[in-house]
Amino acid sequence: MTDLFWPGDHLAGDLMSDGAFLAAMVAVEQAWLGALVDAGIAPADARADLSVADGDVETIARRADVDGNPVSALIAVLRDRADAETARWLHRGLTSQDVLDTAVILCVRDVLIRVGVECAAQVRALSELIETHRDAPALARTLTQAALPSTLGAKISRWLAGVLDAAEPLAGLRTSLPVQVGGAVGTLAATTELAGSIDAALALGDALADRLMLAPALPWHTTRSPITRIGDALVTCCDSWGHLAADVTTGSRPEVGELAEGSGGGSSTMPHKNNPVRAVLIRRAALTAGPLGATLHAASAASVDERSDGAWHAEWATLRTLARRTVVAAAHTSDLVCGLRFDEGRAAANLAAANLAAADGLLSEQQTMTELTGRPGLSDYTGAADRVVDATLSRARHFLEESS
Template sequence: MTASTVFDSVLLRDLFATPEMRAVFSDQAYLEAVVRVEAALAQAQARVGIIPQDAADTIAACCDATRLDRERLGRDTATVGYPILPIVTQLAEECGDAGGYLHWGATTQDIMDTATILQCAKGLDLVAGALDELRDTLRRLALSHADTVTAGRTHLQHALPITFGYRIAVWVSSLDRHADRLRDARERALMVQLGGAAGTLASLGTGPQALRVRAELATELGLRDPDITWHVARDGLAEIVGILAAIGASLGKIGTDVALMCSTEFGELAEPFVKGRGASSTMPQKRNPISSEVMVAAAKLLRDKASAMLDAMMQDFERATGPWHVEWAVIPEAFLLLSSSLAHAVDAMAGPHIDTIRMRDNLDLTQGLILAEAVMMALAPHLGRQHAHELVYDACRVATETKRPLVDELLTRPEVVAALGDRGIRELADPMAYLGSARAMTHAVCRPSSAPVS
């Protein structure tokens, strides 16, 4: 079969997805999930007494996704418009007389939604594992550079001194919150689906047995039993994809920072060296930040997945006319994209080349202007904040125009010297003396839970 997207292209698929996540959302995995749901439904109904136990046992024994005729399924699905009826038809043939009890009282969407949720559960396991690995890697990196001074930048210009560890800890803090969101979303969104044709479970009777079947099915599959059918209440799946997109955006921010630091003009960082990786076909010197670039691209693509899921939430009455189909394309692709982004982030952060000398050199590029706020805040108690700001602002202007160190310009200003003294002015030129709480915050985010804040 000819590949037509980046997700199935032999050339590109490992850039945009991991093999493990592709396996979760493969045709084989989907068929196995559908078969598992049908068999579990039969067992749940047998326990409640709706179908004979021997029929349920036969269904469990005979339902095997590997026996399904894929080509026939493809043809029949194209005709029907949904895969469940073609699957159930083949499964029933395998089950003999017991096949008459297969899919009892269920509707296509019950099985498809529950199978999708099972895939999401496995996908979220992979996401959580990769996210934990990345967080651990970044914590170690942040702590090892908790005192590595570098230029803090706002609007791409030098602002104040920070530490490289602080910058990484900010990344970690957002990923930690995403880990909490993932955990909470699993509890809310991983729900079984069983409602029958219009969601009321009328096909299983009007007594308590219908709801007992749904509860038994949820237990059988390890999913939450919802209070009501969610055929057209798609907030759970939208939440899952939304969180995937948010994680992807945080990874995209990391990718953006890393790519900028890798640029020739910055030269503060390089992704781990792998022979040939990031090479140019014409420029032998190039070592492009490939992982960071994919992280940025994945973030942009994931944004559209979240948007599509929000659009697909607007469904008509008790069964959607079209929006449901959007999810079939969006959900797998969202998981694939995030798996790729996480894998690239782990690789990029596992062993980056960090040039601390270049960081310090860059910090000194403006000859002390990066410490203008430190001078202003030291002057403020003596002269008032606004007057101090005006004095330092003018000193910075002159220092920039004359290309001289800020300290030298400040030492020519009697009002500043009178307030701070020569020694005081020179002490303010030390970036390590104006890091605020950067170290404390870095350790608060990244230290082991039992370690004290330094």
């Protein structure tokens, strides 16, 4: 896929595309039909290999406008091509929300896998940058102004901690993504009728989860926390990358000059420019991710009755946009940190200049502390920065071991 309105969208490939979504819906129908046959509810000759063609996307998308979602149109296409016995049992016991919600979960799983791979690459790259520059003197700034001496290692470790905060929950989220099987109103009424008992109906839901390699779950239907939880995880990733990117855009200003992208972007009219394009595009994603996540929460809060009148429908494109943009931001961040360059000399010069410019120097806080304690000041006023760096690197190593 490409998107001229969102440069870099092609980096997300087929993830959350129309084709991927259609294939996921077919996979749900295929798995359910197989579960019915294996349970002895549907006859063996109802088993069939369900498939759709690339050209079906347009047909199904246009027909989706009739019923408000693409599942009915998909079922019509599949039944038209199936033999009589398969058509008779196809989709029996399911409702459109079962198919659509479970298909969305399948698509999201692929997104989370990709984001997890990118996060691991970022953790490795940032760890290497810390090892290279950990003791290099640098100026720490608060509220845009010179504050205290620090190190480049301390600065990078804060980026790394943010990435780890976002990346660590992803693995658990991937393995707990739930199947959705509830029937028309979330009571499994039709499935219970088909299966002959409540236990058998619940077992069919578990069988579907097993076939799709999802977590078994009771119907969640109008309880949308599985969707908001996914959205929150994606937004948290974009938050961490946005922080990193903001520091890069500031640090790469010519008047600061401490950072540079490995390969910056050019200007259509100013050949002398070397724009921090990766950082700019990452910030773009970070600025828009939060509102998309908020829309998912608003839809969840507006969930009503046993199927929402618009709130459920608002989730699909919102989650798709958030997911694809997160993948693109993940790829851009990996590219950024793998090529990021630090100018240690410039960082030290900026620290020295700020110290001279300050009325009492940058160590006025230290002087206050020594007056209070009566002890002479330490030669290196960076406190526990080195210990923080070590702890963050240890956490990174553990993460990489767990994710390998």
